[in-house]
Amino acid sequence: MKCTDLAARIGKLTTPHGSFETPSFIPVIHPVKQQISPSFLKSLGFECIITNAYIASKFYGEKAEKQGIHQIVDFDGPIMTDSGGYQVLEYGKVNVTPSIMAQFELDIGSDIPVPLDKPTGYGLPYNTAKSYVDETISNIDETIDIIRKNRTDKNNDILSSKGEIWTGTIQGAEHFDLVRYSASLLDKKGFSFFAIGSPVELMEAYEFSTLARLIEATKLSVPNKPIHLFGAGHPLTIPLAVALGCDTFDSASYILYAKANRYMSSSGTLRLEDLSYLPCCCPVCSDHSVKELIDEIPQTRIINLAKHNLYVLKQEMSAVKQSIYDGRLWEYVLQKARSHPKLMDAIHTIKNFEYIQQNTPVFKQKAIYLFEPIDQFRPELKNYRNMLINNYKSPNNNILLLYPDQGIRPFYSSSVLRKLSSTFTDASICLYNPFFGLIPVEISDIYPTSHNIFTKHFDEYDPKSYTEFLKLLNTFLKNNTFESIHIIANRFIKKLLPVIELPKETEVIIEDFVGYKLD
Ligand SMILES: [Zn+2]
Structure with missing residues (x-):
């Protein structure tokens, strides 16, 4: 393999x-x-x-x-x-x-x-x-x-x-x-x-x-x-x-579809009669206009459509294999899911399949891309959250500082972290990110915490749709105890505050991220 x-x-x-x-x-x-x-x-x-x-x-x-x-x-x-x-x-x-x-x-x-x-x-x-x-x-x-x-x-x-x-x-x-x-x-x-x-x-x-x-x-x-x-x-x-x-x-399918005048494309099949253009560069489509194909005698048209359909299937196989090589199969399947709502429904079924995450590599060469709430379920992030829940203990029980992830990579060598560390000298510093949950700074260089790019518009979605964030945060607060919790709160976490299970005996300080300045 x-x-x-x-x-x-x-x-x-x-x-x-x-x-x-x-x-x-x-x-x-x-x-x-x-x-x-x-x-x-x-x-x-x-x-x-x-x-x-x-x-x-x-x-x-x-x-x-x-x-x-x-x-x-x-x-x-x-x-x-x-x-x-x-x-x-x-x-x-x-x-x-x-x-x-x-x-x-x-x-x-x-x-x-x-x-x-x-x-x-x-x-x-x-x-x-x-x-x-x-x-x-x-x-x-x-x-x-x-x-x-x-x-x-x-x-x-x-x-x-x-x-x-x-x-x-x-x-x-x-x-x-x-x-x-x-x-x-x-x-x-x-x-x-x-x-x-x-x-x-x-x-x-x-x-x-x-x-x-x-x-x-x-x-x-x-x-x-x-x-x-x-x-x-x-x-x-x-x-x-x-x-x-x-x-x-x-x-x-390539020949059966051709007999029914069905023209394959990477996003589904189209009826030849409905086309104004041939959205493909295979030899058949390069040599013909839609009208020329329609005007052909049926036997010739079937052969030409079947050949085109085979080119599309070949291209599909190559594209899916390249996505495996690139570690971007999740992104590729999600792109496809945009072609049909029932395929998107299937993504919501497979997001709970554990065997997919077991077989996903623990390290990838390329950054993963995070766009919207469904991406919280990608296997790399599920593996990461499992690791955080099962194998991580906070090194410091004095103060937990929760700071919004601004996408600075790598965070551990950033000036923001230097300033946070000098302001909160005795704190466990964790970034919070809707897709990951939490990223403790001491593991902010491991895959995939520093190998990802996420949209800054994640809060266009209802924060409650990031269900895994909330689960992770609440479990983390149960597994690790702190004397005080200091949250620099952006719009996203502010909306979640009523459902975050903050420990009752712990002092909680909440500051607004808007206008928050580091020395
Ligand atoms: Zn073609």
Whole structure:
């Protein structure tokens, strides 16, 4: 793993046909009717593709087994194969058994095969969903028997015959206890790669909060294993899913959207007919006006729109990976959340996910940016406040001086601190900041207390919306006792004074920051 941010990681997946970097978008190609060639996908930097083994078996049969799927679809890189689960979701059943499908996927040389599963879909009653989960598990048991029979190295206990990576498909959808049950059971069966099944309807309905909870349930069950998200091909879904720890995605959205004249952009999809301009610089958009695209014969227009959509997906993957490198994934996901209110709702769901903060680096090279109350929940600040509550004791119990954080960095070597120290010779000096809570000066050089830039207009919001500030301050005052508390109060803390739990026996002096002068 190269680097991490939130629950996202940049890593590498190694298959018999080569390695590829994750997070990765894996475009779906039809094994028979390819409208976009795999070589075009490769030229754009998509290193792995997915195709449907069920359709390949119906159309090519033995020819696919003889030639192998790489020759059939003309792609020499890693190929993932779906097994008919999608057809089950669409048509109810397929006329093939899990064992036959597993043997076929092995015979055609799939790098990342998927067992024949029974997708839960979305909106099923609990007991029906449970029966689908059980059917998938029983299919998987049949698949495992086939994998074992095909093993070349009989002593190897890894769930693989020739180096291929089998996918443990997790069903259960919005029934999160079924998701946890399904994921834990597959983990015990030896899978090293997992896929979250059937969230397509959730994503189509923009139910990003439920999707986030589905990913959380999976990640808590199999915390470190690579996770694939089926059917995620929307520019708004990908950054959220990456931030929550999904590593690979597949979708046919680029071609399906193209058929419906839907033009992808980094902030969502637009209808071609509604556009006056093409807000993109890809070769398709550079060569065409909106009218020229609309006037094309449907087949040409679909290909051109599909290519444009692929450029947008590629750009999205690069942008999200660069954000991981920069330690700015939180900022990036928040930018995206401005594109749709339901995505912002999902941010309010994930702000309470503890696993995100556990995986966020404890030190980052770049300053974090703080704009508005939601940013108090970013993982670096939650980690900081936890540290302050659990590991910090004030070195001095005489006077606590609370002074407003003016954004001076580093504060410990500032002239303001020198003046404060000479005025309050016997005091514990703490800056107060709506995003951090408190910053005791003796730790004002550690990350992230001196590695941040915050807007000075934070008090445009109701101070009570900085709930973590208030919690931290009240806990700090319980954990540390002082003979007197001296507050140099700005507008923000003045409004909070009625709800700050100041200790009753302690002398409290409040001075207005406006007009306050240091010698
Ligand atoms: Zn374009």
